[in-house]
Amino acid sequence: MNLATLFGTLQTKFGKQVESMHAEHGDEAYIFLGDPNIRPITEYLRGELQARLVSVFAEDRRSREGVFFNYYVFEQRGDTQFLIVRAPVPAADPRFPSLSAELPAVNWQEREIQDWFGLTAVGHPNPRRVALHDNWPDVHPLRKDFPIDTVLPPFEGERHIYRPALGEGVLQVPVGPVHAGTIEPGHFSFAVAGEPILYLQLRMFYTHKGTEKLFEKLPIHKAVFLAESISGDSSFSHGTAFCQAIERAAEIEVPSDALIMRTVLLELERLCNHVADIGAIATDVGFVVANAHASRLKEMLLAANEQLAGNRLLRGMVCIGGVRRAWGAWQVELLRVAIDAFTREFRDLVALINSSESTRDRLEHTGILKPEIARDLGIVGVGGRASGIDLDVRRDHPYAAYRHLSFKVPVYQVGDVWHRMQVRIDEVQESISMIREAASRNLSGQFRVPVPPIPPNRCALSAVEGWRGEIIHWIRTGSDNRLERCKIKDPSLNNWPALVEAVQGNIIADFPVINKSFNLSYSGTDR
């Protein structure tokens, strides 16, 4: 359905509720509602148009427009448009209807709005706090009248009440927030009966560090570095998503060579993380030799990263208007050599893993996430594609140079650890061929354009397929080279509940490998 038809249909169906509609930046269609009642239009978009609800977030516009706004971002299969429905939430009666009961995917997102903006999700099946821990005073940090440097009373410990799991022989096993390995903090409460896990409860947001609020304080060019620190292993993806958002808002045209370089670096980031995860999955079932090779392979790529970007994690390379440095011919040659060496070694690594019957035995049928559950929970990225969710921003909403590259999106239906690893293996092959194709171009052209003053009060949405999955940044620019609002959605936020489903019935000893097969970001979730 083209946009004019869609707008026409929405006008006919929802009449007065739709105040206005307009398109921006080519593929963002904004639909402004006159009241908070999002239900009818959501039912229509999800039902008749089979649209997927990508993200839900809020904005405090009381000082300018007297209301809060909730935004609901939808996408339709086969259409590059994002449909962004905006519903006002009155400041005097800050309540909005919850969609979580029918749509578990928005459970945490609606509760974030409750915690951060003080709006009530009416009818939410579990309206407890999620982003602010239970001992936090009654504050709503993303409200404009909450200063970022507010000093709160010291943390006195969580008084979070976990759901009890009762029954003969049922035990609760608390784990975290400080975990046994060198990983990020979070609390897992397992209910087990003997070996099998009955139920897992998650407590996240230990690393909440005020990131979205901080985006409103930093000058825009400095905020690029904050974007790189949203989730350390996705520095380049988040950095690119942020720069793209600004570029869309300010209508900056990025030179084509810079788009190719970004694509190469995005794929290098994917390779680094996928090969590390493949090794880590092998480690978690005791196949340590495979991990030794995998981490050696990752080091090969990190060395290339450093040659290309000056930093092993690709930090300080992406910038608004392009990339910060040109590549000499020798750097492109070095990349080609590194990718050739990596390709050979990766083939050996996969053969090594495939030759180990015991590894396969531990990974198959372990941690199954069923496709129908994945769909209800709105699972994205690697975890989704292993469970039949055929989504990939690179194909569905092409950015950087992806529209010029050919690649396949691997999708499996089984949803076990083995297939989450298989998705990674397949994607590594695709990334290799994409990098080869991109690096074969002549990259001696312009790599960056000057950035004009960023105009105020422009909104833009940017999507990037990070190695984990769909990354969404939505911004509203402000005056004085600052942002009014920056919404960050890391794919991890959607995907944590998948872990809860995937571990059920598995033994606790398999939890690490199931967790690793999703490898979600705590910092990206907690922000």
Add this chain to the structure above:
Amino acid sequence: MFKILQKTIRTGIVTTTYPSKPARISDHFRGRPSFDFEKWQDARPAADECPTGAISWRDTDDSRKVTVDYGLCVFCGLCAEASPDQAVKITKEFELATADRGSLILTAEYTLNADGTHRKLSAVSHGRVNADSDVQSVGAKARETIQKLLGRSLSIREVDAGSCNGCELEIVALNNPIYDIERFGIHFVASPRHADMLLVTGPVTRNMELALLKTYRAMPEPKLVVAVGACGISGGIFGENYASLGGVDKVLPVDVYIPGCPPRPQALLQGILLAVGRLREKRYDEHPSR
């Protein structure tokens, strides 16, 4: 099994010779920005670009005090790009770990021209965070005793007190065959009860403060604390806000600071070995420790 062995033998030894030999690092690596204070005509453009405020200045009448804090630096290189006089250069130096937070801070004082550019450099000095020299010498002695006890073998408990996970990636790399920290008798352990050293990444969030404190208290004496990365040292780009307390030393006594964003594995290695007295601090021109 045969294939596994064959692959291992064919691969050979991949472990780095660092620190017995200097690290082999790409020419493009962005390490410590070095400042030629004599030559520097204006600190303001660099300070304007610096994302974390690692470079800052304050004017009084016709003089300016410029402060450079490597503990806040994320090694982005924007200061060098913003200083056309070549007074700021990006070097490959990464061995910046130090026991003295103050040695990471440089202060230069200038007299000013009418247009606000520097006329003349009047002084360069190091910051002193722990100004009390008695406290420092007691600290140094205590550290020596600890180093004697722990020097040859060390168990590390890592705590992410709120980081973006970048530092964790590099810490995990210490266990890979390239950096292989176990060759020094150093292990990462699961329980703080088994640990001699707490390796902490930050910024310390409000939600992690208590967990960090409890982990520290669970460790047996004597114990060392190492703060990792710009955020661990100072809060980095997150700084202090409603949800972030800033650097690790806001909560715990810190023995060694390892700058970087994130510090590369060799930098971590240097910092850890420095904390147990098996390496000395590296001295750079404008970074002469104490």
